Amino acid sequence: MNHNTRGEPMRLLIHSAKQIVQVTSGREKVLKGAQMKNIKILHAKPGDGLSIVINRLGDIEAVGFDTEISAKFRTNVFERRVDASDQCVLPGFVDAHTHPIWAGDRVHEFRMKLAGASYMDIHNAGGGIHYTVEHTKRASEETLFRSLRDRLLRMTKAGTTVAECKSGYGLNADTELKMLRVLERAKRELTFVDISITFCGAHAIPKEMTEETATKAIINDQLPAIARAIRLGEISVDNIDVFCEKGVFELESTKRILEAGKTMGLRVNFHADEIYPLGGAEMGASIGAEVMSHLEKISDKAIHEMAKYEGIAVVLPTTAYILKLESPPVRKMIDANVPIALGSDFNPNAFCLAMPMVMHMACILFKMSLEEALVASTINAAASLGMSETHGSIEVGKKGDLVLVDVPTWEHLVYQFGEHDHLIQMVIKDGLVAYDKS
Ligand SMILES: N=CN[C@@H](CCC(=O)O)C(=O)O
Ligand SMILES: [Zn+2]
Numbered sequence: 001m002n003h004n005t006r007g008e009p010m011r012l013l014i015h016s017a018k019q020i021v022q023v024t025s026g027r028e029k030v031l032k033g034a035q036m037k038n039i040k041i042l043h044a045k046p047g048d049g050l051s052i053v054i055n056r057l058g059d060i061e062a063v064g065f066d067t068e069i070s071a072k073f074r075t076n077v078f079e080r081r082v083d084a085s086d087q088c089v090l091p092g093f094v095d096a097h098t099h100p101i102w103a104g105d106r107v108h109e110f111r112m113k114l115a116g117a118s119y120m121d122i123h124n125a126g127g128g129i130h131y132t133v134e135h136t137k138r139a140s141e142e143t144l145f146r147s148l149r150d151r152l153l154r155m156t157k158a159g160t161t162v163a164e165c166k167s168g169y170g171l172n173a174d175t176e177l178k179m180l181r182v183l184e185r186a187k188r189e190l191t192f193v194d195i196s197i198t199f200c201g202a203h204a205i206p207k208e209m210t211e212e213t214a215t216k217a218i219i220n221d222q223l224p225a226i227a228r229a230i231r232l233g234e235i236s237v238d239n240i241d242v243f244c245e246k247g248v249f250e251l252e253s254t255k256r257i258l259e260a261g262k263t264m265g266l267r268v269n270f271h272a273d274e275i276y277p278l279g280g281a282e283m284g285a286s287i288g289a290e291v292m293s294h295l296e297k298i299s300d301k302a303i304h305e306m307a308k309y310e311g312i313a314v315v316l317p318t319t320a321y322i323l324k325l326e327s328p329p330v331r332k333m334i335d336a337n338v339p340i341a342l343g344s345d346f347n348p349n350a351f352c353l354a355m356p357m358v359m360h361m362a363c364i365l366f367k368m369s370l371e372e373a374l375v376a377s378t379i380n381a382a383a384s385l386g387m388s389e390t391h392g393s394i395e396v397g398k399k400g401d402l403v404l405v406d407v408p409t410w411e412h413l414v415y416q417f418g419e420h421d422h423l424i425q426m427v428i429k430d431g432l433v434a435y436d437k438s
Contacts, residue, residue: 007075011056011431012400015066016049017084020065021410023378023393024137025092030383033337036372040393041410052089053078054400058430063394080433087425088410089375091394092161092401093355094381096314097293097343098242099200100151101144101179102169104135106348117351119323120275122246129169129204129243132348135239136169136179144182149190149344151353156192156427157435158354159413160418161401162391163193164269164343164381166241170199172217178203180226180235181304187236192427192434194399196385198269199226200241202257215253219260227264238385239291241271244283246276250281258287267386269314275325291384292345295328296320303329307337311383315376316345317361318352330366341381342373356413358422360420363414369410400431 024031025040042063044050051069053061056079063067109122109131122128136144148165155163165183170176180199187195201222206212226303229235240261244254259266269289273278274294281302284292292298292306293314315328333340344350344358352358361371368376382392390399404426405413413423427435 003056005061005076009056009077009079010053010061010073011071011078012058012080012082012428013051013069013078014053014082014084014089014402014404015051017051017087017089018049018222019046019049019088019410020052020063020394021088021090021374022395023375024373025393025395027225027395028160028379029388030312030339030380031375032310032339033334035371036334036340036375039371039375043315050087050089052394052400052402054428054431058400058432060396060398060400062396066329075214079246082426085402087404089394090159090403090405090410090413091378091392092403093159093377093428094162094385094387095155095160095344095355096164096291096341096384097316097345098163099168099345099347100163101148101165101182102132102136102348103139103143103147104132104348106131109349115323123204124247127209128349130207132169133171133175133204137175141178141182143406144179145185146188148182152186152190152193154174155344155346155353156429157424158356159403159424159427160195161427161429161434162196162357162385164196164198164239164385165202165322166198166262167246168203168241169206171201171206171220176222177229177235180229180237184235191331191432192429194387194391196238196387197236198239198241199237199261200243202242204248211249212254212410215249215256217255223264237266240266241270242273243272244278244280245271246278248271251279254280255283256289258289262287267291269293269384272314273302281306285309290386296317296325298328298333303333303338304338310339312339312342312380314343314384315362315366317358317365319345320365321361322350327366330368334372339380339383340368340372340376341384342376342380354420357418359414360417367424370414373414400428402428404428
């Protein structure tokens with residue numbers, strides 16, 4: 001308990017829990033290598049459960065046994081008390097990679113893929129991202145906001161309290177700005193989730209352009225328009241992304257766009273080496289990219305380089321599964337001390353919003369351990385967004401973002417595939433109830 005909080009009203013007391021999965025307890029900002037296996041867990045003692053106190057700023061004030069906490073806080077009034085008997089408490093999940101704002105689903109392409117078409121076949125024939133762009137261009141801001149809110153709420157019900165959210169279905173300044181305004185509105189209005197906003201105008205080459213003209217349009221038209229809107233306080237942008245892939249934005253164009261974003265103060269967080277081993281991650285490492293996603297085809301050299309400067313690898317099991325891609329070499333990356341984070345990659349190609357399912361798939365497809373999958377969905381995912389000082393673990397001083405789960409031990413949330421709706425009882429965001437199953 002911090003000094004001078006004696007007697008102050010507190011926002012929330014959670015008590016009687018049987019496990020608190022803190023993940024970290026020493027203010028670690030990111031975990032790598034063998035550290036990803038060693039998570040911090042508190043266990044209730046016979047007759048003494050576990051408590052968490054959250055103050056009126058929404059920050060964690062104390063974590064400990066019920067008896068200690070009730071003695072320390074005997075003079076404090078709690079705005080709300082939650083009895084977590086028989087429940088395990090985990091940090092809110094951080095989804096490190098999502099494309100949640102778009103109109104026009106692609107269920108027809110799911111059918112085409114089942115019949116044998118590849119992702120790039122569909123993309124090159126004008127479908128895929130291009131199909132979603134056409135629908136997103138025509139959608140109003142209000143329509144986009146409503147569907148975004150609904151998707152984010154569904155994520156939160158599955159335990160997500162922080163999500164990285166990309167634009168990228170505009171491909172021109174007007175529609176990209178429209179998407180970024182909607183994301184900004186969500187960031188300001190929605191209290192159940194924190195959002196890290198990513199500009200992904202380089203998500204595909206518009207049909208009427210070449211790679212070169214599209215690159216110039218992003219650097220000379222979209223980025224300046226975004227910088228202007230940021231200056232006017234209309235939007236905020238945290239990260240810059242490019243779909244760096246053979247036949248989309250290749251190495252040279254990707255580098256130019258990322259460097260232009262970097263000059264604007266954006267964090268570099270881009271799609272690399274997903275389908276073809278283009279060398280995207282080597283290029284990313286050469287410019288010190290904070291984060292690279294996918295990495296199915298990452299080279300050994302890039303793994304080595306990322307480990308040297310602690311570049312974070314965001315791996316995406318839903319996409320690898322749906323597109324039947326070879327898995328990224330996650331074990332090799334962990335052994336080399338590259339910090340790994342997980343994302344749902346929610347998008348019209350990979351319609352999955354639930355981090356418990358992502359963790360399960362990461363264990364099976366990418367051979368991650370349960371602990372590694374949890375670290376990758378909490379502290380490391382927060383680190384990928386530059387937010388791990390405040391999010392991603394249950395520690396005093398951090399944000400009160402929690403998931404309360406009715407399971408014998410926390411591992412059940414990952415083990416019981418697809419059962420998160422049944423198991424998650426409550427999600428807390430900044431000490432307020434964001435979702436209550438009862
Ligand atoms: N690969 C590029 N971007 C997305 C897919 C976007 C889409 O197909 O609409 C991804 O991360 O998987
Ligand atoms: Zn993506």
